Amino acid sequence: MIARWILLALLPIVAGIALTQTRRLSAIIGMGLFSLLLAAVYLLMHAPDVAITEATIGAALVTAIYVLAIRRTGRLAVVADEAPGLIAREGDSIVGLEYEILEGFARQIGLDLSVHFVPLRRVRWLVAHHEADLGAGGMVPLDSGEGALASTPMHLETGVFAFPAKRRSFNVEPIQEAPDYEGYFSELLEHDKNGTLSTAVSSLDLARVLSLGRIGASLQDLGRIDGQYGYAFLIAKQRTRLQRDYADYLTQLRASGQLADMIERHFS
Amino acid sequence: MTRDRLRIIFAVGIIAAFVGLIGITYICSSPDPADSERYLARAVEETGASNRVAGIYLNYRLLDTLLEVLVFSVAVLGVRHYLQQSEGMKLPNLSESEVVQTAVNFLAPLALLLCTFFAVFGHISPGGGFAAGVIAASGLLYVAIAHGIQAMNAQLNPVRLALMEKVILLVLLAFVLAPAVAGRIPLTELLPTGTPGKLLSGGSILVYNILIAMKVFVGAWAVIAAFAQHRGEL
Amino acid sequence: MAAIIAFVLFGIGVVALVLRRDLVIKLLALGLINAASILFLVSIGDRPGARAPIQLPGDLGIVADPLPQALVLSAIVVNFAILALALVFVMILVERYHTTDSIRIEQEMAREADDQETPCL
Numbered sequence: 001m002i003a004r005w006i007l008l009a010l011l012p013i014v015a016g017i018a019l020t021q022t023r024r025l026s027a028i029i030g031m032g033l034f035s036l037l038l039a040a041v042y043l044l045m046h047a048p049d050v051a052i053t054e055a056t057i058g059a060a061l062v063t064a065i066y067v068l069a070i071r072r073t074g075r076l077a078v079v080a081d082e083a084p085g086l087i088a089r090e091g092d093s094i095v096g097l098e099y100e101i102l103e104g105f106a107r108q109i110g111l112d113l114s115v116h117f118v119p120l121r122r123v124r125w126l127v128a129h130h131e132a133d134l135g136a137g138g139m140v141p142l143d144s145g146e147g148a149l150a151s152t153p154m155h156l157e158t159g160v161f162a163f164p165a166k167r168r169s170f171n172v173e174p175i176q177e178a179p180d181y182e183g184y185f186s187e188l189l190e191h192d193k194n195g196t197l198s199t200a201v202s203s204l205d206l207a208r209v210l211s212l213g214r215i216g217a218s219l220q221d222l223g224r225i226d227g228q229y230g231y232a233f234l235i236a237k238q239r240t241r242l243q244r245d246y247a248d249y250l251t252q253l254r255a256s257g258q259l260a261d262m263i264e265r266h267f268s
Numbered sequence: 269m270t271r272d273r274l275r276i277i278f279a280v281g282i283i284a285a286f287v288g289l290i291g292i293t294y295i296c297s298s299p300d301p302a303d304s305e306r307y308l309a310r311a312v313e314e315t316g317a318s319n320r321v322a323g324i325y326l327n328y329r330l331l332d333t334l335l336e337v338l339v340f341s342v343a344v345l346g347v348r349h350y351l352q353q354s355e356g357m358k359l360p361n362l363s364e365s366e367v368v369q370t371a372v373n374f375l376a377p378l379a380l381l382l383c384t385f386f387a388v389f390g391h392i393s394p395g396g397g398f399a400a401g402v403i404a405a406s407g408l409l410y411v412a413i414a415h416g417i418q419a420m421n422a423q424l425n426p427v428r429l430a431l432m433e434k435v436i437l438l439v440l441l442a443f444v445l446a447p448a449v450a451g452r453i454p455l456t457e458l459l460p461t462g463t464p465g466k467l468l469s470g471g472s473i474l475v476y477n478i479l480i481a482m483k484v485f486v487g488a489w490a491v492i493a494a495f496a497q498h499r500g501e502l
Numbered sequence: 503m504a505a506i507i508a509f510v511l512f513g514i515g516v517v518a519l520v521l522r523r524d525l526v527i528k529l530l531a532l533g534l535i536n537a538a539s540i541l542f543l544v545s546i547g548d549r550p551g552a553r554a555p556i557q558l559p560g561d562l563g564i565v566a567d568p569l570p571q572a573l574v575l576s577a578i579v580v581n582f583a584i585l586a587l588a589l590v591f592v593m594i595l596v597e598r599y600h601t602t603d604s605i606r607i608e609q610e611m612a613r614e615a616d617d618q619e620t621p622c623l
Contacts, residue, residue, distance in 0.1 A: 005503065008503065008504055008507045009507070011507055011511060012507060012510045012511055012514055015511055015514050015515075015534055016514055018530070019514065019515075019518040019522065019527060019530060019531055019534065020518075024524065024526050024527065027526070027527055027530055028526075028530065031530050031533065031534065034534070034537070035537070038537055038541065041504070041541070042541075042544060045504065045544060045545060045548045045566070046548060046552050046553055046554045046555070046565075046566035047544050047547070047548075047554070047555075047566065047571045048394035048554050048556070049319070049321045049322075049394045049395065049396055049399070049571055049575055050540075050544055050571050050574055050575060050578070051394075052386070052394060052395060052399045053396070053398055053399045053402065053575055053578050053579065054537075054540075054578055056399055056402045056403050056406060057402050057578055057579060057582045058533075058537070058578075060402075060406040060409075061402060061405065061406055061409075061488060061492070061582060062533065062582060062585065064406070064409055064492065065491065065492065065495050065586055065589065066526070066529075066530075066589065068492070068495040068496050068498075069495055069498075069526075069589055069593060070526065074499060075499070089599075089600065089610070091614075092598065094600065112499055115600050116596075116600055116601050116602065117600055117601040117603075117606065118601065118603065119603075184606065186609070271605075272521065275520040275521060276517070276520065276521070278520060279516045279517045279519070279520040279521070282516050283509075283512060283513045283516050283517075286509075286512055287509055290542070307568060307569055308555075308565060308567070308568070311568070312557045318556055318557045319555070319556050319557075320555040320556070320557065320565070320568040321555055321556075321568045321571045321572045321575065322572075323568075324568055324569060324572035325572035325573070325575060325576065329572065329573075332573075332576070333576055336576040336577075336579075336580050337576075339580050339583075339584075340579060340580050340583045343580070343583035343584050343586065343587045344583055344586075346587045346590070347583075347586050347587050347590050350587075350590045350591070350594060351590055351593075392556075393556065394554070394556060396575060398575055398576060398578070398579045401579075402579065402582075484579060487583070488582075488583075491583070491586045495586075498593070
């Protein structure tokens with residue numbers, strides 16, 4: 001009796017915790033635990049057939065199927081925000097300089113490439129928590145060496161821009177990361193229409209600035225930050241082997257001149 | 269009104285509708301105990317099965333169960349159709365460590381044994397065909413995890429499994445349609461209704477349990493194999 | 503008591519289905535809604551002082567109601583198959599739009615619909 005009440009009270013707690021997880025794998029395992037508790041509840045309600053069926057299906061099969069669906073073995077998982085020219089969707093396919101680089105890299109190490117578009121700030125979180133292998137989409141790594149993220153060698157030079165209203169002067173306040181805004185890049189157009197662009201954006205990179213300018217956003221207050229910056233990919237610090245493989249691949253691209261060809265094709 | 273607020277209102281509306289529906293049903297017509305009493309009082313003698321639950325869903329409500337198996341088959345068919353991949357994709361043959369393999373070599377036959385037990389003794393003890401099929405499929409899943417999906421496909425030819433699935437489905441459909449064709453057939457008494465508690469009791473519940481177990485096993489395994497071999501992006 | 507918990511679980515499932523953006527979590531919430539409905543049905547059949555509805559030889563006690571259990575048994579298995587099918591559709595959707603964010607997918611679909619509506623001159 002008491003056991004049944006305790007288990008019943010536990011059910012919504014476990015379900016609530018499981019469905020508010022950030023990582024998908026945690027949510028799946030939480031729901032597997034929920035199924036097991038539910039099977040115990042069925043047993044205490046004198047329904048053994050239902051208990052057996054629920055335990056095997058909910059805890060074993062459903063969990064197995066979800067884990068098989070989201071596993072990443074054999075895949076190179078890349079998360080990115082759209083950066084026109086570098087990596088962006090066009091109809092059904094993805095095009096861009098970074099996409100070509102990544103495709104070649106995946107082919108070289110024998111994995112499938114899978115690119116997911118996520119909001120910008122999620123890119124850093126996902127790579128830092130090992131949910132994805134690489135972070136792409138016009139990332140400009142700045143010189144903070146600490147933290148869980150490292151960056152690959154640069155593949156293209158760029159500049160970093162910011163609105164001066166947010167900064168006292170260009171060179172004094174350091175920009176933590178670039179680019180930096182909330183949500184997706186395509187939402188910046190909405191901000192521009194509402195006139196809140198300067199408050200929504202902390203920093204931008206050259207490709208995005210050019211693209212915004214092409215579409216007609218108002219960028220007259222934007223100023224360039226001094227310094228040498230370049231696009232690179234984000235990678236977790238512990239993935240030394242992946243970093244090494246990619247560094248080899250990039251030097252190979254540069255040496256054979258293919259990198260210069262690609263840059264010319266996409267940016268001329 | 270922001271999108272999120274609209275969504276919350278929608279969610280609350282659904283919950284209120286659900287609770288209200290159940291409440292109204294309860295108030296207007298409290299559950300009639302006559303049905304349940306009838307089943308409780310006479311299920312064991314009429315069906316000959318000790319497991320009253322099996323007696324209900326494989327004797328009184330047999331057609332419901334057989335058509336549910338049909339729905340299951342359609343869902344499995346859908347999964348297999350949409351997860352077809354083009355040939356020439358090299359799949360990695362991942363197999364696990366020695367520890368996992370040894371454990372699985374012990375557990376997988378146990379799972380198959382449990383499946384047989386639940387299917388054959390479904391009318392005497394808890395279990396039944398559905399649970400049996402699922403347990404067998406998960407046993408195969410352990411083997412696939414430990415030894416790799418290629419080894420599994422070498423052992424269990426997927427083409428033959430698909431053929432077996434279709435044959436069993438046709439047999440079950442024949443059971444469903446036979447009374448329409450040939451008049452009253454005592455579908456529930458293909459085997460004798462012996463004394464409850466013995467193996468040969470409960471009429472044809474034994475037959476149906478075994479058929480359903482095989483069908484669910486092949487279907488669930490088809491779904492798992494389709495997911496295991498799919499190399500996509502999610 | 504179990505019925506109330508079933509309603510609460512249903513509520514959690516629906517709210518999670520509506521508010522979380524990730525498609526996989528939405529599917530898990532659908533599974534939770536299924537489980538809550540089945541819990542409600544099974545809890546109806548339980549009566550005080552009951553035993554499992556298996557007849558042991560020579561035992562004549564109060565037994566839990568077997569009818570909801572029988573109805574629910576095949577429902578669990580079929581729910582699993584349909585959830586697998588839904589997961590397949592989610593996988594196809596994700597492969598097409600390269601994201602698991604449901605709001606983003608809606609935006610992309612709207613954008614594609616807009617693109618298709620421009621007449622070719």
